[in-house]
Amino acid sequence: MLDHLTTEARNPASEDLDELSTLDLVNLINGQDAAVAIAVGKQAVPIAQAIDVIADRLQHSGRLIYFGAGTSGRLGVLDAAECPPTFSCDPRHVVGLIAGGPSAMTNAVEGAEDDPALGAGDLQCIGLSAKDVVVGIATSGRTPYVIGGLDYARKVGAYAIGLTCNENSELHSHCDLVIAPVVGAEIISGSTRMKAGTATKMVLNMLSTGAMIRQGKTFGNLMVDMRATNTKLHARAKRIVTAATKLPEKDASSLLAQCDGEVKTAIVVHLTGESAEQARGLLDEAGGHLRQAIAGRTKESGC
Template identity: 70%
Template structure:
């Protein structure tokens, strides 16, 4: 029942919210948000365990699949959509599904979350397999769409992860690993797009970023696999090459052009004194891990 969920409870700190000044409203919401990071911190171990599984599956050709309804589904789609431009990942490698389909990203699709069979259809539609990781996201921990999806994931052998913001939630018994940042009652009762949404966004950021780091998408803390698909990202690519090589802007830009715009290749070419073709071959042998490839080539092991 909803009344037993902490995310649906009345928050005593905001019972007189409509009498607050605007300043007091901002102060209260900000103060309540301050506890979200602490709730996520308590889930460090399961999050770390999830990253290891996700990275292993991605390295072996599997995918990371998020699915949820409402805010939870939107956040999953958002995280998935940001992986290609950030890490130059294949758009099919991290996938987000939302109950009700793409239209539900901007328009509420009433009742879509109440049908577990719709999640099965959506997961079958993307051919979920035993090689994949399926992350079911439901603040309440009881959304039928997510429960149905996790049950299906387990049936076919995909590694299943349940992300919820309430203790003793139903997802925990329907998945291989549970992540449960408990954020408590919302400032506006039941408005889980707030603290619960923030916690969900934080966890998803960590999952995808951590997994991408583990499969070699960074060099130190530099995003060396980014896709320079617009002016801003091209400028960032130049800065990253410059940071890793100590080259000036013009030289870094020239090196990037020589390497087909590939940041990782450009850095390797400079640090290992190789041709772009040799760099690509050695990086492929190292499964894309720049630092590992440089060590193999007998060169530096960290960014300048």
């Protein structure tokens, strides 16, 4: 039953929704959305715990796998799809699954979320193993597709994280860690693509971004783990190298060319005075962490 779920409750603030002026409607939605970040912030501890687990699994050849139904599944697929272009990670390392398959991204597949065996089956089809970490996304905290997937994940030894927007949900007993930002009743009762969807997107952003930062994908707040392979990316790479090295754009461009368009390599070459080949070796030794690769080796240090 859904009657007891916070996300299915009627919101007193929007009971006269259809009588509001357009401006009042916009202000109401905006005011309700303002509480979403607060709800997510209250889950900082489990979100941080999840990031550490995800980073560790990725570091040891595991994968991050999102799965869910409807809006929850779409948001997981979206976050997974954005990781390769943002962090130059292998598309196989962050995976998004949605109940009903790829066609469910744009067309509702009715009933797909109601079978726990489908959740387990989808994870089995991608060869889920004990190295992996899964994030089962279910706003209600009771979606059978997600519950079945989480149970299968734990059976094979994968680390199972549940993401819901309801407290003390059924999901809690089926995973190793729960993230539960409680955003309250929606403006339109049960329309969880709104506040719950926003909270879900915020959490997923934190999980993937945090894990990638822990993997050494950034240098400060610069997106350094990229390779310039086209005109747009070369312009971005040049800006990043310029910001990290203080070189003029022309010199940054030349440096990138010497390093086959590899941003990290170019920065290490400039800061340490090493060759491109030696810079790659330093990065490998540091596990891809640029700051560790240059530690004690900058030209200014005299090493």
